[in-house]
Amino acid sequence: MRAAIYQNPREITVEEVPDVTVESSTDAVVRVTHTAICGSDLWFYRGESDREAGSRVGHEPMGIVEAVGEDVTSVDVGDRVFAPFVISCGYCEFCRKGLHTSCSNGDSWGGENGGCQGEKIRVPQADGTLVRVPDRHANDEDTLKALLPLTDVMGTGHHAAVSAGVEAGDTCIVIGDGAVGLCGVLAARRLGAERIVAMGHHEDRLELAEEFGATETIAARGDEAVERAKEMTYGGANHVLECVGAASAMDTAIQVCRPGGTVGYVGVPHGVDDEGLDVFSMFSDNITLRGGVAPVRAYAEELMSDVLGGTLDPSPIFTKTVDLDGVPEGYRAMDEREAIKVLVKP
CATH class of the missing domain: 3.90.180.10 (Medium-chain alcohol dehydrogenases, catalytic domain)
Structure with missing residues (x-):
């Protein structure tokens, strides 16, 4: 063979x-x-x-x-x-x-x-x-x-949505426009989310995210992306799907999560040990981190x-x-x- x-x-x-x-x-x-x-x-x-x-x-x-x-x-x-x-x-x-x-x-x-x-x-x-x-x-x-x-990837995107606590009528943010992030959009729509903000770096992939059910998309990077996400969601979302795994993506997820909200993380961690995790922000805003390998x-x-x-x-x-x-x-x-x-x- x-x-x-x-x-x-x-x-x-x-x-x-x-x-x-x-x-x-x-x-x-x-x-x-x-x-x-x-x-x-x-x-x-x-x-x-x-x-x-x-x-x-x-x-x-x-x-x-x-x-x-x-x-x-x-x-x-x-x-x-x-x-x-x-x-x-x-x-x-x-x-x-x-x-x-x-x-x-x-x-x-x-x-x-x-x-x-x-x-x-x-x-x-x-x-x-x-x-x-x-x-x-x-x-x-x-x-x-x-x-x-x-x-x-579909099961992994679903795990992100479930871990983030997405339910009917919710607003959520999906970090990542790869296959897992796109499936996270599908999963959030399947669970009944009313608003789904997809964040990524590739316009063609964000177009597919819209076909999958994203109501808004953000193609900016860094602080600009965070600011736009917060503006769209009036201060952040209660449910954030982290579908990348890079330290920068996890940091973004924490920043756009509303106080008292939940980040569902499924991206394979990469670079987080080197750059650290912003635990203090999670602590001060009572942000819950749930998820892991799906x-x-x-x-x-x-x-x-x-x-x-x-x-x-x-x-x-x-x-x-x-x-x-x-x-x-x-x-x-x-x-x-x-x-x-x-x-x-x-």
Whole structure:
């Protein structure tokens, strides 16, 4: 089988690797038909986070089950499935409370189970990890493209909105115009927010945010962006979605949060340790910080129901499609902001 491999910063190759097989009674083997390149992949691609040379990459899989272990009961050979960006058992203390990202038996996709930007993956804990797509939708390409973001960015944007406490009639601010931020706009609209202010740096992405439900957008930077957000919301919003992870984005989120409000943060932290977090402002204004790595498996069935019902469609975030050989080009396009998110069809 073939898979995408990280070699060095800005060097991704596609190579032959050993086939994956069922190794445990709780495993499944899935032939990947759809996957994606994530904004968080750019951290190691740019050399801004550590990654072992020669490791397989990708964490957003969808495909067809090719084999199952004898104890797997939720899926069978031939089923269309997708999986979150982490592996989870579904039955431990943390999975039972909806915190699948802290699963006691969890794992990542970066090891010898395949890496999801490749032809096949081995899925440990298949019953707890895989989400089965109903047969009537299993071959509808438009539906599958809309479901794929549930493996990560749609569930992550939803986690930001839920963590920020967004409810019907609310005003909220979304920090970030990447795939997660755009999905945060969708999530806030889905939860009934009356006003959604999207903040970013790219006019084309903010236009998509408006299509997704943003009522106002801000393309300014720094203090100007903060001032405009406060003017629009009469002093700040009670609900702020931080969907970037950079220290500057977290600082902006705190500044535009209304006293007594909540910041829902889901951006992978980057640079926060070096630059610090403005804890005093949070303390003095009684700002609550909630969120973290999104347990997207907990939201999968709920969001899938809306996709299948035609009321949720995050697929426009995919602005470029490549095959497996095109994965290196997909990374380059995202790195250079030529694509919001790249769909990969091995």
